[in-house]
Amino acid sequence: MDSQMNAILGRWTLRAGILLFLLGLVSGLVIPAMENPRMGLTSHLEGVINGTFVLALGAVWSQLNLGLLSQKILFGITVYGSYANWLATLLAGFWGAGAAMMPIAGGGFTGTQVQEGLIAFALISLSIGMLVASVMVLVGLRGARAYA
Numbered sequence: 001m002d003s004q005m006n007a008i009l010g011r012w013t014l015r016a017g018i019l020l021f022l023l024g025l026v027s028g029l030v031i032p033a034m035e036n037p038r039m040g041l042t043s044h045l046e047g048v049i050n051g052t053f054v055l056a057l058g059a060v061w062s063q064l065n066l067g068l069l070s071q072k073i074l075f076g077i078t079v080y081g082s083y084a085n086w087l088a089t090l091l092a093g094f095w096g097a098g099a100a101m102m103p104i105a106g107g108g109f110t111g112t113q114v115q116e117g118l119i120a121f122a123l124i125s126l127s128i129g130m131l132v133a134s135v136m137v138l139v140g141l142r143g144a145r146a147y148a
Contacts, residue, residue, distance in 0.1 A: 002068050009075050010061030016079050017058050020086060021051030027090055035096030035109065042105040043089035050082035057137065064140035074136045081129040088122035091115070 024047020031040035057078060066074065089105070092098030097111025101123050110116065 005068055006062060006064075006071060009071050010058055013054060013058035013061055013075060013078070015058075016082075017051050017054030017056075019051070020047055020054055020082055023086060024048035024051055027086070031093070034093035036093050036098070036107060038107045039089055039093035039098055039102070039105050039109065042102070043086060043093050046089050047086040050085055054078060054082050060137075060141070064137070065143055066136065066140040070136065070140070074133055074140070077129040078133045081126040081133060084122045084126040085130075088119050088126070092119050 024044055027040065027047050028044035031037050031044060034040035061071075064071065064074075089098070089102075092102070092106070092109075092111070092115075095111045095115050096109040097106070097115040098119050099106025099108055099110045100116045101120050111119070
């Protein structure tokens with residue numbers, strides 16, 4: 001059962017990665033409609049780069065030496081972190097917000113307190129999540145695969 005769930009999680013990781021890659025490409029098409037096009041470019045790049053990262057993780061998923069609970073946690077925080085990164089920058093681009101947390105991409109555009117708060121929460125939480133996910137992958141790639 002664990003090896004079957006491992007394969008399922010790996011496949012879902014691949015699906016999440018290609019969907020995010022596609023969303024990143026579509027984000028690039030709507031940059032001219034954004035109040036802050038520079039943040040729109042950031043969103044486009046975040047979608048494409050994070051989508052590629054999630055695809056790469058899906059490609060090595062079967063090599064991870066992690067228990068089932070750890071795999072589920074890794075899947076959840078990776079999907080949350082990568083999608084939150086894309087979405088936070090996308091919303092910041094449309095809102096004309098984000099300068100508080102991303103001064104270069106924000107280009108002086110500041111949103112309402114609520115908008116800036118949502119962006120800050122997303123960016124801080126996803127940063128912690130992606131650091132944890134990266135350590136989990138590094139640990140999971142140690143030694144031999146448990147159910148090889």
